[in-house]
Amino acid sequence: MKGMEMRGGRKRSIRLSNVYSFSCFRSSSGGNHSQIGQKGYSRVVYCNEPDHPDAKRLNYKGNYVSTTKYTALNFIPKALFEQFRRVANLYFLVVACVSFSPLAPYTAISIVVPLVVVIGATMGKEAVEDWRRKKQDIEANNRMVKVYGGDQTFHDTKWKKLRVGDLVKVEKDEYFPADLVLLSSCYDDGICYVETTNLDGETNLKVKQPLEATYSMHDENSFQQFKALIKCEDPNENLYSFIGTLYHGDTPYPLSPQQLLLRDSKLRNTDFVYGVVVYTGHDTKVMQNAVDLLPRGAELRGKWIRYKDIRGGMLVRWYLRPDATTVFFDPRRPYLAAFCHFLTALMLYGYLIPISLYVSIEIVKVLQSIFINQDPNMYYEETDRPARARTSNLNEELGQVYTILSDKTGTLTSNSMEFVKCTIAGTAYGHGVTEVESAMARRRNGGSLEIEDQLSNLTGDKGDGVDLTKSIKGFNFLDERIMNGNWVKEPHSDVIRLFFFILATCHTVIPEVDKESGDIHYEAESPDEAAFVVAAREIAFEFYERTQSSISLNELDPETGAKIGRQYQLLNVLEFSSSRKRMSVIVRNEEGQLLLLCKGADSVMFERLSEHGRIFEDETKDHIKKYAEEGLRTLVVAYRELGEEEYNTWQEEFVNAKISVTADRDSLVDAVADKIESDFILLGATAIEDKLQEGVPECINNLALAGIRIWVLTGDKLETAINIGESVMKQIEAGKSQVVSAKASSVESALIIDGKSLTYALDGDMEKMFLELANDCASVICCRSSPKQKALVTRLVKAGTGKTTLAIGDGANDVGMLQEADIGVGISGVEGMQAVMASDFAIAQFRFLERLLLVHGHWCYRRISMMICYFFYKNMTFGFTLFWFEAHASFSGQPAYNDWYMSFYNVFFTSLPVIALGVFDQDVSARLCLKYPQLHQEGTHNILFSWRRILGWMLNGVSSSIIIFYFVTTSTFPQSFREDGRVAAYEALGVAMYTSVVWTVNCQMAVSINYFTWIQHVFIWGSIVLWYLFLLIYGSLPPLLSTTAYKVLVEACAPSPLYWFSTLLAVISTLLPYFSYKALQISFFPMYHDMINRMQLEASAASHSSVSATARVEDRIRQLKDRLWHHSEP
């Protein structure tokens, strides 16, 4: 069967290179071949002789690939090292070590257990992640490929056994195992098609062409004598360049990227190819492009580590004073004593920097991730994929995102071009509503229901016709005047016919006929060409076969309605290029008429029209303008008839130009082509929609409203990039114009830069300037950028703005970018999983980003920052009561509380409410988060975790501790504290203070959170109850276990009214400052979420009172919303 196919393939024997008459196949002679053999160009490959003695001497690495961070041997030391590279872990390690010495003011176990748990959990996570990578590596390394062996046949070999110089045979739809130089293929001229989705995200096929010296080798036997030497550049990460020379016999042939088949790209449409391995394993371009895994430190964490350093400094200053400590231990060795004392203090005040913060944050983040994973609003039905938070430690950064760097293909767009409209002979056809249009319409009308209805009416009976229209990829055209053969009744039916005829012939698409069903599938270099061919097929011309010199169509006969097969002689193809911006073909029809058919950008086409060809010019221009506004890509379609003589003269010139060997051959060919491409007769224009993914315009609009800046980095061509950029930009502009009408003076502009320019822009000094320029632009589009460049741009933006950047992409080409950014979001689409594997969050559709950032991001940011602030607060409150007591115990290191009170403080009595805060608290509901995207700016400006706020909370903690300590001690000492005349001693003070602390921090929590469910109630009040229960139970244990807590509650404290009254006093007094501050702040300096809550409250209150008032309030809210953005300062 296989053999049959192969033979079939060869029988076709199409010299496809004839179709691509020039540009496509010219070897890029830009490379500097003279450098071969010098520094940076030293690689030597002995083709088909991997065992050549010289090759062995060179000893290039094999094709074994390892992407793991650790090996089984070095895992423990390396992972431990990684862990203790974190300052915090190291600090806890020191504390844990010291806690085993008699210096410890409390038991060692309470420090060691959490440390072991934390480190163990993180290392476990690392191990699992690395194991996954390992499994992938194993899978890839053991894949099979056919390698030419000494016995003159190809046999299966594992990928990892591949060596440089091996001759391999890769079959259809297989991945290339290494970077290969193409020798020949199943086609006679040796070309092959590759899909580079994994490298640049584009799904279209690229043509590769072998050297003349090798393309004729089809026979397995012919390889027996094949010996060649390749000298080429050293491994590098540049995907689009390759310089080398192949010496076959003694003749040198220049090698270019045209001959290079990259690892991880896929062979398509070609039964098999033969190639020589030049780069293996980590030397391959794609591996060179992989960016090393960098440890990701969340910003918040960074901050609290700094906070810890400050605290550490304070400890040192307090305690490294020998004079204060000579009373301690051995007075003859004051410095040693001082040091010992310092260590004691270090542990005692470990409560200011508790390891439990670590643990709690980890727990909270994991729970938050579960909520993200469980959100059905981010579940994509079609691919059955929910959102996945793959790392949990970046949740809060989602709420701080300032810049989004987005891939285009597959991320913003669904990578399908759809033929939606056209204008023919001055008449516009097509009712399809584009996404951009509908989004704009929706916004204009405030998303009211009627409009939606109208829209759905407008889109025709799209609902019913879904099966009909959707089944045809690339075709979303609806117009009863043209469809179903009705076009013949239109006034200019001949023009219409010609128009679609051009669409069916003027392209470089290759048809693939499914032998069983007879369906035709089109393989096109760019998806819009496929869309044209599909459109032509749907109307009248079914393109089904291409040979080197002909194009065959099934035409709909206007009179009979029957299909007639016709063949057209294809004389020349004048390829599309970015400078020409047009493409032409010259065909001879069955009547012998010579036609020059052309499609191109309006900028170049209108000037090439002949005098009598401008009949429809004005209408067409109008329509094109309208289409462009709708975000459609337009091409002008025109033709002209050629005289036999004119053609012959031109043809001669053209051939001469093509075979010329001067350096400016390209421009020569262009000039000749230019000559004939004039005096066109205008037919009309097409409008293609580069289909944005569902919901992308609204999503981008809301993200723009949220103040997020969007950069688009794409591997696409400039034109494509600009086009999609325009449609995206429209959204942003539209959004912005709402927002900053006051500052309309600042013109919204977009910066568009291509890969080559980017190379310079990213170089040295330019970098800063580039960033400055980019910062002034509303959005930035970088096109033709390599994966590495994407990563570099990401790094630049990250470093330059100093704010959180998020990268979103879907392909292997985005991996570097995703890893470089603070947050990488992978689209788990159909393009494989590499992006997802490298990402921190995986979502199925771009539009889910909105919910991820604005809802989950906002909540997580708010929760984590509140949580950390509160954690500081509660441990300051606790720690400083210890400190004040210390001050009254001659700084001897005596804790005010029983060991176990201290150990359990962060475990039982205060931990659960904090975790509840970190997991459940929400200032505003999800609906409102989406309704007021501006709320996101609380995160980008980081106002909830500013130093002021942290210090404020810490100050609150210190003042609480002062109030608690002094109120409790002054009211309880030194007089008797009960009616029976007994006085409170050390243990009673501990209990009284501790009770106040537990009440205070839990009530503080109750005052500061915004959201009470039964969970919060249970946790907060439960923690307080638990403290009393604990005291009861612990106090009833034998005194040797309970020591100072023995019966302290039952016997000493509970019967004393003073104990209860001093608690009440301390608790209310500590809450007063914060409560007053918050009341003032909400009333007079409300934050954004306060206002939203307030507006909601007013609205609901009003809706209760009367129905008519509801409308008024809504109106009011809308007014407020508008005013919000115009007001500047109180």
Added chain:
Amino acid sequence: MSSNAAASSSGGAGSADSAAPRRNSKRPKYSRFTQQELPACKPILTPQWVISAFILVSVIFIPIGVASLLASRDVVEIVDRYETECIPEPLRGDKVGFIQSAANKTCERKITVPKRMKSPIYVYYQLDNFYQNHRRYVKSRSDAQLKSPKEENETKPCDPEGTSGGKPIVPCGLIAWSLFNDTYSFSRNNQQLVVNKKDISWKSDRDGKFGKKVFPKNFQKGGLIGGGILDESIPLNEQEDLIVWMRTAALPTFRKLYGRIEVDLQPNDIIHITLKNNYNTYSFGGKKKLVLSTTSWLGGKNDFLGIAYLTVGGLCLFLALSFTIIYLVKPRKLGDPSYLSWNKNPAGH
């Protein structure tokens, strides 16, 4: 950098997944919990709430303040500081020398009862600047030894007062070693006032921490005598002075219960106190005071609690009033967006 190797394998998997029939859909199950839509109350600090809260606090606090102030005023307390005056005038230049000498340290004091003191009248000694809460001091005891005669040799935490002459000290440690040993006896009109020294310690200490069969041994036999000596025939759990002393104080100024006088004292009664000034607080400049005090339901005399309650209550009342006034004078919609501050600086900082 899972980047490439995996590339190919999983590439197909994605599309295969989507095509597969959805037997086990990965759609997250809806529940109010996972959607974070549990019924919740969202307290918003509206002016009404703020004012009510303040008023509530003041309504509770002011009565408590008044009650505790009254209770404290009810208590009669006599404090007599004696550490200097109980050293004979000529010897005051070398107090430490005096206290360490074998001289007679009896000292006569006279106090007048200002108001009627109802029985029981509690007798305390108060020491100032005595760091009974110092870490080394607090740790210097052996709970095991105190509880059980079998653990007699358990003197490790007690260093340097663990052993004397190679034998364990019972009770060991610095706390016991420094036992307070001033004694007081009271008389009114030449009539002895009985001081009841029973039940001055906590029952839990007597029953739980100090053993019935543990007798003092080898106590204060070393070179340096710290404080009081103990009757070796009485078990520790009946040595109430020691038990009181061993429950270490929280702060450097502390009172400890000495005993109870169980008769009423009338105003202007003159009480003669004969005290033995044995205890050395002179080395560290500590003060010694004798305190006679009645109690109220709230304990001894301390105005602080009442004053604090009144102050906080008053403050809340004041805040409630000022908030009310502000809202009356300058009513402001909370939803007024004119206070939103970041649109003035969209670029951030």
